[in-house]
Amino acid sequence: MQAALGLARRGLGRVWPNPAVGCVLVEAEAAGGRVVARGWTQPGGRPHAEAEALRQAGDRARGATAYLTLEPCAHHGKTPPCADALVAAGIGRAVVAIEDPDPRVAGRGLAGLRAAGIPVTTGLCAVEAEELNAGFLTRIREGRPLVTMKLATTLDGRIATHGGESQWITGKAARWRGHLLRATHDAILVGTGTVLADDPVLTCRLPGLEGRSPVRILLDRRLRTPLTARLIAGAREAPTWLVTLEGGDAMRRQVFVDSGVEVIEAPADSDGNLSLPAVLGALGARGVTRVLVEPGAHLAAALLRADLVDRIVWFRAPTMMGGDGLPAAVAFGVDRLADAPRFVRTGLAAAGADMLETYRRHS
Structure with a gap:
């Protein structure tokens, strides 16, 4: 998760109005537990971090653990929902630092993963993730x-x-x-x-x-x-x-x-x-x-x-x-x-x- 937070910081100042997100995919322990892909939100806010990491990983995403600094999006915008992309890629587990308070997401991304049978853990490095995206969170919660x-x-x-x-x-x-x-x-x-x-x-x-x-x-x-x-x-x-x-x-x-x-x-x-x-x-x-x-x-x-x-x-x-x-x-x-x-x-x-x-x- 610390690596994912470091990746997310690369997007600060370049991805608004989107949040700066980092994603690290790690293969299953039985396969060696190696990092297979890293992604972060690209300039302009797209592609999202998850899409970048999944593109790099290809078939190696199947069964991997995804470490995400923010809940994956669950709404259709200019890109398909990242939660659906993670499910389609066949990840085996998701570790998510914090939930996304955006009303278009607000727990639906995590719910979609769990509905697909993917175990989800939240709260790892939550304080650091909140500080990293304090700007995005302030805009969603306070409108400024x-x-x-x-x-x-x-x-x-x-x-x-x-x-x-x-x-x-x-x-x-x-x-x-x-x-x-x-x-x-x-x-x-x-x-x-x-x-x-x-x-x-x-x-x-x-x-x-x-x-x-x-x-x-x-x-x-x-x-x-x-x-x-x-x-x-x-x-x-x-x-x-x-x-x-x-x-x-x-x-x-x-x-x-x-x-x-x-x-x-x-x-x-x-x-x-x-x-x-x-x-x-x-x-x-x-x-x-x-x-x-x-x-x-x-x-x-x-x-x-x-x-x-x-x-x-x-x-x-x-x-x-x-x-x-x-x-x-x-x-x-x-x-x-x-x-x-x-x-x-x-x-x-x-x-x-x-x-x-x-x-x-x-x-």
Whole structure:
């Protein structure tokens, strides 16, 4: 199962709206117990992991044990159900990490295997499988993508000097790790302030992974981003979405569309800003399962205030800046400790001279 999870990770950022699944077929103990095939969800979501493994295995799939990171699909879509394919191939046993909560599946894949007389075991490495597909599961259960906030700060949580200088607080190793994060997410999201201050490109520029850049998403409620910004100027080379308020300037909107940008309208919240739950709901409706946010201080605060941050990836440089530096998040209304968003640290590692800390939302 650990091998299947490793295979599934290859699909992160490339298979949405589908889950990233891994499948390992192992021949029966009497035949030697060797691995006969490995499969993982292919770019675009098809072929599925099971179909890939069965194609490789051929007749050797008969009697084999299938290790699956997620319940096989049981519905007819663009491809036949994987549960039916496993039955037809004559596998002898299935070991499945977690069930698929998608209403089109939701236990029917496992039921189909059992109805065919195939023994099924569930729950092996379930925690790891849930984390691997947390984006897909969040979209199915909550209608929005998993939100990972990436921060690069000094030890005292500053993202720039009081004059706005921020390049580069962290070193090259941390920046490369940041690019790897982009490669494993479906989309990357920033606010207008970040575009106006830094004019980012938001692509993955790791050698060999240039083709794994995520969809670039810009929140711009008033359509004030200049057309010369690199995000807009390069919209025909890299998919770029702009989210703005409903009922904005139609002519200005069309200018962005003519530049190759997909414009998405969302309602306002009570303060006249974009409603972040509505924005994330719109992204989920378009199939996005994992979004990486590289926020300025205002967007970070807004997401934290709305309790929409599921994961934090925090790079800390071994420097101090003091109170005149710009904070990672502006004030967002925490009056009591009990009101502060809480997270659980899940990792701590060196990234060159910097430290990388990872957190998940406290359940």
